[in-house]
Amino acid sequence: MAPRAYWKGTLKLSLVSCPVVLYPATTAAEKTRFHMINRETGNRLKQQMIDAETGDVVEGDQKGRGYELRKGKYVEIEPEELEAVQVESNHTIDIESFVPSDEIDQRYLNHPYYIAPDGKAAIDAFAVIRDAMKDQERVALAKIVLTNREHVMAIEPLGKGLLGTTLRYPYELRDEDQFFDDIKSPKITKDMVELAGHILHSKAAHFDPSEFKDEYENALKALVKRKASGKKIELPEPEERPSNVVSLMDALNQSLKGRGGWRKSARSHPRRTTSRHRSTRKTHRSTARHRKAG
Known part of the structure; x- marks a missing residue:
């Protein structure tokens, strides 16, 4: 039903x-949500509206809507005026x-x-x-x-x-130019682009949202379950951040390490690579409408 x-x-x-x-x-509905509580009593807290200047609690019949014309200056809009538009x-x-x-x-x-x-x-x-x-x-x-x-x-x-x-x-919508205008256009070698392209081909897949895993949500559920059952919560040691890779070419080569000679594979099977690329594009087009709506 x-x-x-x-x-x-x-x-x-x-x-x-x-x-x-x-x-x-x-x-x-399935997302883990928390409420603010009183640590001493365990009771849920209730929010109140406070006048920003006087600090007084504002009751329901005193609440209204206002549009800020300039800092601290508001024009009040009556409920019937809002309903009219x-x-x-x-x-x-x-x-x-x-x-x-x-x-x-x-x-x-x-x-x-x-x-x-x-x-x-x-x-x-x-x-x-x-x-x-x-x-x-x-x-x-x-x-x-x-x-x-x-x-x-x-x-x-x-x-x-x-x-x-x-x-x-x-x-x-924000104009993308204000975020992208400062991006420089460095000189990238053809070998770098080809290496990156091979990494993309090696990770080609079909869109399958069932494979999406919300690790944070899963960790939250596990935390709540352990806490509710009275089990001790062990806090993990902070992970060490990996050092920055200086050479972009080294990073690309390390990404392909253990995958075999990409140049030999690309040259010996040019048609198969092209076919796979076309198939990926076709799959992308066929799922585009569903991805847009989702």
């Missing part, structure tokens, strides 16, 4: 529409256009949702929209209102359903 829907409404493509439901595609939801996912999936900059991808038909009567129209998108290999761009804000959503087929991912607005 599917969990409770996060949103219900209508998916609309021109004059074709069908009732749909949205479910969040991600969850943080909020977008009222019409509970419709209105598809406006279809774009090639590789044109969507991954930095714009925000929160993913599963979209499913709402009831048996919606299945036919839902399947038509989904299968048409599969044939065209394009991603739909639609508008949807969630929590009083209008979002642009990218929609694409995923198995028997659809995957909708809200997109960030341009003002939410």
